[in-house]
Structures are given as C-alpha cells and as structure tokens.
Amino acid sequence: MRFVYSPLHLGHDIRTQTILGVQVAANEVAERAETIRSTLLADRGFEAVVPATHGPEPITAVHDPGLLRFLEEAWDEAVRQGHPYDFLAPETITNAAATEGMPASARREATKIDGRAGYWALDTSTYILEGTYAAARAAVDVALTTVDLVLGGERAAYGLCRPPGHHAARGMYGGFCYFNNAAIAAEAVARATGEHVSILDVDFHHGNGTEQIFWRRGDVLYVSLHAHPDRQYPYLLGWEDEGGEGDGAGANLNIPLPAGTDDEAYLAALDRGLARIADEPGDVVVVSLGFDTYGKDPIGDFALTTPVYHECGRRTAALGKRLVILQEGGYHVGDLGENARAWLRGAEGRRYQRSRAG
Amino acid sequence: MRFVYSPLHLGHDIRTQTILGVQVAANEVAERAETIRSTLLADRGFEAVVPATHGPEPITAVHDPGLLRFLEEAWDEAVRQGHPYDFLAPETITNAAATEGMPASARREATKIDGRAGYWALDTSTYILEGTYAAARAAVDVALTTVDLVLGGERAAYGLCRPPGHHAARGMYGGFCYFNNAAIAAEAVARATGEHVSILDVDFHHGNGTEQIFWRRGDVLYVSLHAHPDRQYPYLLGWEDEGGEGDGAGANLNIPLPAGTDDEAYLAALDRGLARIADEPGDVVVVSLGFDTYGKDPIGDFALTTPVYHECGRRTAALGKRLVILQEGGYHVGDLGENARAWLRGAEGRRYQRSRAG
Numbered sequence: 001m002r003f004v005y006s007p008l009h010l011g012h013d014i015r016t017q018t019i020l021g022v023q024v025a026a027n028e029v030a031e032r033a034e035t036i037r038s039t040l041l042a043d044r045g046f047e048a049v050v051p052a053t054h055g056p057e058p059i060t061a062v063h064d065p066g067l068l069r070f071l072e073e074a075w076d077e078a079v080r081q082g083h084p085y086d087f088l089a090p091e092t093i094t095n096a097a098a099t100e101g102m103p104a105s106a107r108r109e110a111t112k113i114d115g116r117a118g119y120w121a122l123d124t125s126t127y128i129l130e131g132t133y134a135a136a137r138a139a140v141d142v143a144l145t146t147v148d149l150v151l152g153g154e155r156a157a158y159g160l161c162r163p164p165g166h167h168a169a170r171g172m173y174g175g176f177c178y179f180n181n182a183a184i185a186a187e188a189v190a191r192a193t194g195e196h197v198s199i200l201d202v203d204f205h206h207g208n209g210t211e212q213i214f215w216r217r218g219d220v221l222y223v224s225l226h227a228h229p230d231r232q233y234p235y236l237l238g239w240e241d242e243g244g245e246g247d248g249a250g251a252n253l254n255i256p257l258p259a260g261t262d263d264e265a266y267l268a269a270l271d272r273g274l275a276r277i278a279d280e281p282g283d284v285v286v287v288s289l290g291f292d293t294y295g296k297d298p299i300g301d302f303a304l305t306t307p308v309y310h311e312c313g314r315r316t317a318a319l320g321k322r323l324v325i326l327q328e329g330g331y332h333v334g335d336l337g338e339n340a341r342a343w344l345r346g347a348e349g350r351r352y353q354r355s356r357a358g
Numbered sequence: 359m360r361f362v363y364s365p366l367h368l369g370h371d372i373r374t375q376t377i378l379g380v381q382v383a384a385n386e387v388a389e390r391a392e393t394i395r396s397t398l399l400a401d402r403g404f405e406a407v408v409p410a411t412h413g414p415e416p417i418t419a420v421h422d423p424g425l426l427r428f429l430e431e432a433w434d435e436a437v438r439q440g441h442p443y444d445f446l447a448p449e450t451i452t453n454a455a456a457t458e459g460m461p462a463s464a465r466r467e468a469t470k471i472d473g474r475a476g477y478w479a480l481d482t483s484t485y486i487l488e489g490t491y492a493a494a495r496a497a498v499d500v501a502l503t504t505v506d507l508v509l510g511g512e513r514a515a516y517g518l519c520r521p522p523g524h525h526a527a528r529g530m531y532g533g534f535c536y537f538n539n540a541a542i543a544a545e546a547v548a549r550a551t552g553e554h555v556s557i558l559d560v561d562f563h564h565g566n567g568t569e570q571i572f573w574r575r576g577d578v579l580y581v582s583l584h585a586h587p588d589r590q591y592p593y594l595l596g597w598e599d600e601g602g603e604g605d606g607a608g609a610n611l612n613i614p615l616p617a618g619t620d621d622e623a624y625l626a627a628l629d630r631g632l633a634r635i636a637d638e639p640g641d642v643v644v645v646s647l648g649f650d651t652y653g654k655d656p657i658g659d660f661a662l663t664t665p666v667y668h669e670c671g672r673r674t675a676a677l678g679k680r681l682v683i684l685q686e687g688g689y690h691v692g693d694l695g696e697n698a699r700a701w702l703r704g705a706e707g708r709r710y711q712r713s714r715a716g
Contacts, residue, residue: 020472021376021447021482064455089379092481094594096454096465097422097530098566102573103603107454108587108594114378115593123450124379124482172455208456215460229466235473236452236466245461 001348003040003158004049004145008138009033011131012163017176018089018124027299027331028176033162036327039337045350046341049149049157051141058144061191062183062213064171066109070120071136071178074128078113087127090118122167122174122234132163136178139163143181146324147188150284156323156347158289158340159185164328166207166288167234175205175234182288182326183213186220189284189324196282198223200273200316203290203328204300206238210288211252218247221280223273224288225266227301228256259301263308266293270312278319285321291330291339299331306354309339313346323347359706361398361516362407362503366496367391369489370521375534376447376482385657385689386534391520394685397695403708404699407507407515409499416502419549420541420571422529424467428478429494429536432486436471445485448476480525480532480592490521494536497521501539504682505546508642514681514705516647516698517543522686524565524646525592533563533592540646540684541571544578547642547682554640556581558631558674561648561686562658564596568646569610576605579638581631582646583624585659586614617659621666624651628670636677643679649688649697657689664712667697671704681705 014026040046059068078088091114099106109119117128139161146159159181166182167175186197199214201207201224214220222244229238244252253276255269277285291309292300317323325347330336338354345352372384398404417426436446449472457464467477475486497519504517517539524540525533544555557572559565559582572578580602587596602610611634613627635643649667650658675681683705688694696712703710 018376018379018482020441020443020449021445021485022381022443023379083378085378085380087379091378091483092532092592092594093451093453094455095451095478095480095530095532096457097452097478098480098527098532098592098594099454099570100527100529102570102595106595106600108597110593111588112590112593115587115589115591118481118593120453120455122453122456123476124376125449127379169456169458171458172453174450174453174456212457212460229473230469231473232470233473234450234456235468235470235476236450236456237460237464239466242464 001045001156001158001344002047002049002149002154003160004051004142005037005160006051006138006142009135009162012129012135013131014127028163031333032336033160035333035337036160036340039341042355043341045345049145051138051145054141054144058184058188059140059179061187062170062180067120067171067173070116071133074113074117075130075133081113083113087129088113088117089124089127090114090121093118093121120173122172126174126176132178136163139181140179140184143185143326144188146326147185150322150324151192156317156325158325158344159327161327166201166203166328167209169209169212177209180209180213182286183210185324185326186286190219196221196280197284197286198277198280198282199286199288200277201288203288204292204302205233205329207288208234208237211237211242214248215244216246216248218251221251221277223253223276225255225257225269225273228258260303262303263305266304266308267311270315274315274319283321285319285323287316287323287325288328289325289343290328291336294330294332294335294339296332296335306335306339306342310342310346310352313343314349317347317349359403359514359516359702360405360407360507360512361518362409362500363395363518364409364496364500367493367520370487370493371489372485386521389691390694391518393691393695394518394698397699400713401699403703407503409496409503412499412502416542416546417498417537419545420528420538425478425529425531428474429491432471432475433488433491439471441471445487446471446475447482447485448472448479451476451479478531480530484532484534490536494521497523497539498537498542501543501684502546504684505543508680508682509550514675514683516683516702517685519685524559524561524686525567527567527570535567538567538571540644541568543682543684544644548577554579554638555642555644556635556638556640557644557646558635559646561646562650562660563591563687565646566592566595569595569600572606573602574604574606576609579609579635581611581634583613583615583627583631586616618661620661621663624662624666625669628673632673632677641679643677643681645674645681645683646686647683647701648686649694652688652690652693652697654690654693664693664697664700667701668704668710671701675705675707
C-alpha cells in the first residue's frame with residue numbers, strides 16, 4: 001500500500017498540553033507519526049509518497065475562511081504582540097452560553113491574540129506553535145494526496161496525517177486538531193465523483209467536528225464508533241440519538257461504547273457500522289483511523305489488542321469500496337506503528353505477523 | 359457606612375489559576391477581601407454587618423437553574439468521580455462554534471465532571487474548590503443583605519462580595535465569578551420596588567454576564583466603563599455599539615477605554631456614564647465596584663490613583679440616588695483596602711485621607 005507522509009509535521013513539536021487546568025506532558029507528539037512511518041517502511045509492502053501541494057480551496061469548502069486566516073496568522077501575530085510563551089493557548093473560550101439570547105454578531109473576534117484564539121478554540125490543550133500552521137496545512141495535503149491516489153485508481157491508500165483532524169469543526173479548532181483532514185477529504189471526493197461518500201470514524205473519541213460539518217448533508221454519511229461522550233472527551237457531541245437534520249437526517253450514525261470494550265464487542269459494533277455503510281451508495285469510504293482504542297493507550301479506556309486491528313482492516317476492506325485511510329489519534333507510541341501496520345495489512349487482505357523489532 | 363461581610367469566602371481559598379494554558383499564582387485571593395475588611399474596620403466610619411441567608415430564588419431569577427445545580431454538586435461529584443486535583447477546571451469548553459448550525463439541544467451536559475464543567479464554564483482559570491459553592495452563595499447573601507439595608511432606608515451600603523460576579527452569565531460561570539451578585543441584586547431591587555434600576559460597572563473588565571442577563575430588559579440599565587475588550591478580557595463582549603435589543607434597546611451603555619487611561623480621562627468617561635444614569639428613572643443604583651483600574655494593578659493597564667477613587671465615589675453619590683455598592687475585582691492587595699475606603703468615603707460625602715498604616 002502507498003502511504004503519504006510529510007516531514008512538516010515535525011515543526012509542530014508539541015511537548016506539553018494543558019488538561020484540567022494543568023500543564024502536563026503532551027500526548028499528541030511528533031514521535032507518533034515517526035514510529036508509524038518507520039514501521040511501515042520496514043515492511044516491504046508499503047511505499048512512502050510525498051504529498052502534492054493543494055491550495056486553500058478544499059479547506060474553505062468545509063471550514064470558515066476566518067478559521068483558516070486565524071491559524072495562518074496566529075503565531076506571527078502572537079510574536080508581534082509579545083505573547084509570553086512559546087505556544088499560544090486561549091485565556092477564555094467563547095462558551096455558547098456567554099452570549100445566549102444575543103445576536104450571533106455579539107460574539108466578537110478580538111484583536112488581542114489570546115482573546116482571538118478563544119473565539120476559534122474549543123480547549124486550552126490544542127497549542128499553536130511556530131510550526132503548527134505549516135504542519136496542519138501539510139496534513140491536509142497528505143489527506144488530499146491520499147484522495148488523489150484512490151481516485152487515480154488505488155484500491156486503498158493511507159495518509160499519515162499529523163496533526164489529526166476530526167475534532168475540528170467548521171469554525172473551531174480543538175482536541176489536537178486544526179483542520180478536519182477527513183472532512184476535507186470526504187468533501188473533495190464528493191465534489192470529484194458526484195457520488196455519496198461514507199466516513200467511518202474508528203478513533204476512540206467522537207469526531208464532533210466531522211459530525212457538525214456534515215450534519216445537514218445527505219450525501220456524506222458519518223459513522224462513528226467511540227467512547228460514550230457522557231464520560232469521555234469531547235463531551236459535547238456523540239450521543240446515539242444524533243442522526244442529522246434536513247437533507248442529512250439519517251446520515252449520521254453514532255455508536256457510543258462503554259469503558260472496557262474488548263475485541264469481540266468492538267467487532268460487533270464495527271459490523272453494525274459497516275452494515276450501514278454497505279447500504280450507502282458511493283464507492284469511496286474515508287476512514288478516520290485512531291488507535292487510542294488500544295488497551296494500553298494512555299488516554300483511552302477500551303481494551304483492544306493489536307490482532308483485532310488486522311481484523312478491523314479486513315472487514316472494512318470487505319465492503320468492496322475504495323478506502324481513503326487517514327490517521328487520527330492513538331497515543332501508545334510504543335505499539336502505534338504495529339497497530340497501524342496490522343490495520344493496513346488487513347485492509348489489503350494481507351496476513352499480519354508482528355515484526356520482531358515491534 | 360455599613361458594610362456586609364461573610365467569612366465563608368475564606369473557604370474559596372484559591373492559590374493558583376490557569377491563564378493562557380499555564381498554572382500561575384492566583385490573583386483573586388482571599389487576602390483581597392480580608393484587607394478591605396480590616397482597612398474599613400480601622401476607620402470608625404464603617405460598621406460590619408453579618409449577611410442574612412437568602413434562598414435560591416433570587417439566584418434563579420437571573421441564572422439558569424442548571425448552573426445553580428451544577429455549582430452546588432460540582433465538588434462533591436468531582437470527589438466521587440476520583441477527580442485527580444484539589445480543584446476542578448474543565449478539559450474542554452463548549453465553544454459556540456462547536457455546534458453551530460445544530461439545534462441547541464445538541465450541546466449536551468455530560469455526566470463526567472470535567473466535561474460537565476466545560477458545559478457551564480467560560481475559561482480554565484475559574485476553579486471550583488471544596489469551599490467555592492458556599493463562598494459563592496455567601497457572596498450572593500452579602501449582595502442581597504446590602505440590598506436589604508438600602509431598601510430599608512440606608513442611603514448607601516457596601517457588600518464586600520467575594521468571589522466577584524459580573525462575568526457570570528445566565529448559564530455560565532467564568533472570570534473568577536460564579537453567581538452574578540450585581541445582577542441578582544439589581545433584579546431583587548427591581549422586583550421589590552417595581553422601579554427601574556441602574557447598574558454602574560466600574561471594574562476594569564467589562565461585565566459581560568450582567569450585559570447578557572439584562573440584554574433585552576428595559577427596566578435595568580447597564581452602564582460600564584472598562585478596558586476595551588478588543589485588547590483585554592473578557593474579549594467577547596463590551597464593544598461600544600452594544601446597546602441592547604427589544605425592550606432593552608438603549609438600556610446598555612458600554613464605554614470602552616484605552617490602555618493608560620488616567621484619572622482625568624477616567625473622570626470624563628465616568629461623567630458620561632453618570633449622565634446616562636441621571637436620565638434613567640428609579641431611585642437605586644447598583645455599583646459593580648472594581649479597583650483593577652488602579653495604576654499598580656497586576657492585571658489592569660489603566661493609571662488611576664487612590665485619590666480619584668474618592669472623587670469617583672463622590673460623583674456617583676452626587677446622582678442623589680441610593681447606592682447598593684458591591685465589590686468586584688481589584689488585585690493590588692497592598693492598596694486595595696485604601697482604594698475601597700477612599701471610594702466609599704467619597705460616596706458618603708466624607709473627606710478622605712490615606713491612613714498612615716495604609
């Protein structure tokens with residue numbers, strides 16, 4: 001399988017994050033993408049591809065142009081304003097309740113960079129560094145180049161996106177995500193083919209951004225398996241009664257899962273999601289692939305094992321549709337490469353054996 | 359002048375806060391109220407009063423009952439869920455953009471306590487501790503007892519509220535504020551008298567919560583002098599074109615001021631605000647009194663001096679209306695007591711001379 005990788009993610013060199021008000025060691029680190037890359041390169045079945053540069057149009061097809069502009073300007077503006085840290089996190093975030101009952105125009109984007117960040121941010125843990133914008137744009141290029149490979153005839157291709165994307169909404173970044181790589185890819189497929197597109201999101205967390213972006217769209221099906229948001233991030237969306245609205249009614253399927261979900265229970269849930277996708281017209285599936293479902297993941301509370309990822313990949317490929325597979329989360333760096341390799345080999349119908357060095 | 363004080367604020371013993379993603383020493387500390395109290399008690403012109411307990415009804419008259427319930431339950435629930443810190447700050451905050459275009463019901467309140475906090479919070483710097491709820495309820499009782507004194511015939515009375523209140527919106531806490539003491543007091547006055555009430559907010563920061571609560575109310579005038587929100591917290595509201603809507607059109611006056619605002623410029627702005635209040639019917643003014651406008655304040659960027667607070671108090675009293683004066687911010691602990699004493703003596707038409715121990 002060909003996989004797309006850009007070294008520009010290395011400039012997004014996150015070392016800490018602020019969770020529950022406390023600055024702690026980061027989970028979404030550069031080593032994540034590096035270990036996947038080296039594990040795949042050690043397997044002769046994989047070939048690395050350099051992403052082609054795509055312009056901003058596919059981004060603004062799903063995102064507010066103001067979000068793109070903010071992310072492009074944020075770090076330079078922070079430096080110009082004398083921001084005191086080597087990362088930018090907001091001071092306050094525009095909670096919907098802060099301006100409830102007031103016109104939408106009441107919610108302003110301040111000039112001061114930390115206030116401005118709070119206009120666009122969901123949390124204080126998604127830092128903006130000097131290299132963040134270039135990395136986020138490169139991740140979009142990785143996703144779009146993966147789309148190009150699949151639309152060009154590949155049965156499946158993998159985009160090693162970092163930073164991830166599925167928490168980013170139309171006008172909001174957060175959850176370690178800046179641009180929604182999967183949503184941008186799905187929209188690009190929809191526009192190129194004129195057909196329905198399905199998104200299968202198997203990251204541990206609900207892809208609130210993807211759901212919001214396609215909430216009223218009937219031509220983009222979103223299916224997500226995830227930790228129940230009543231107990232896990234992102235908390236605000238992902239309940240199972242969220243089915244979409246308008247043209248999108250019925251085109252959103254959330255399958256929230258309990259703590260401790262194991263291989264067997266997960267495969268049963270996956271089959272349910274795949275059955276929905278099998279019923280959907282269209283030949284392309286965008287996969288938001290996360291490995292924070294892994295039993296050893298430091299964030300997640302599921303109990304999946306490496307072999308089940310191979311089976312997940314196999315069953316997803318058995319849909320008979322073409323696969324645009326994009327990396328989302330997964331924070332057990334030690335086994336991340338092997339987990340990705342297992343899934344991707346499964347998606348190609350190849351056997352999987354754990355590598356000795358793994 | 360009689361002033362109302364409760365020692366319950368001491369249980370809200372904030373030592374740190376998370377600003378821009380970093381945990382730093384707190385500004386809104388217990389010593390603030392203690393130094394004001396001791397400075398006033400050293401002046402024979404002041405007499406301390408214990409607050410009377412008021413029920414929850416005056417709170418839910420301006421706040422979402424869900425906010426009251428959350429604040430009441432939050433700490434015990436955090437303990438029950440094994441929250442890892444001795445304070446509760448949210449992991450993520452429900453940015454309005456996260457569910458833009460989706461029904462209001464899509465924004466959920468999770469069971470997990472840090473997710474639940476993010477439903478109600480504006481920022482990560484407003485911690486909930488074991489004693490926070492009792493302190494916040496006591497601050498409301500302080501405010502309502504101050505109202506009782508004024509409605510009972512006092513020309514002016516002072517409520518030494520801590521925590522402060524003016525950033526708290528109908529369904530949101532933040533900016534070191536939990537319940538909006540001034541809004542609760544103004545609503546209590548409006549209900550008791552049936553007359554118009556004016557709120558004069560002279561805290562350094564815009565009282566976004568007060569503005570939002572009374573946005574569509576014509577019987578409660580909100581006048582605020584504050585740092586321009588384009589450069590200073592709370593960033594999201596406080597621009598001068600915000601005039602209110604519906605019945606409230608014209609009943610909101612924002613006077614945003616530039617960095618470096620000095621005594622002279624401030625008094626000119628105050629006169630503008632007081633002129634608007636003079637035109638308003640009703641005999642009672644609720645003052646949101648902050649001293650973060652002080653030149654030495656660690657947060658503010660104005661240049662006011664202690665003597666001007668005496669003049670501000672004098673001019674406010676010269677309206678000829680009765681004053682419910684409630685403490686908001688002000689973080690230069692060393693001079694905070696003298697600044698309060700100067701303002702309050704001014705409001706009584708008494709001369710002010712800095713105390714030697716000040």
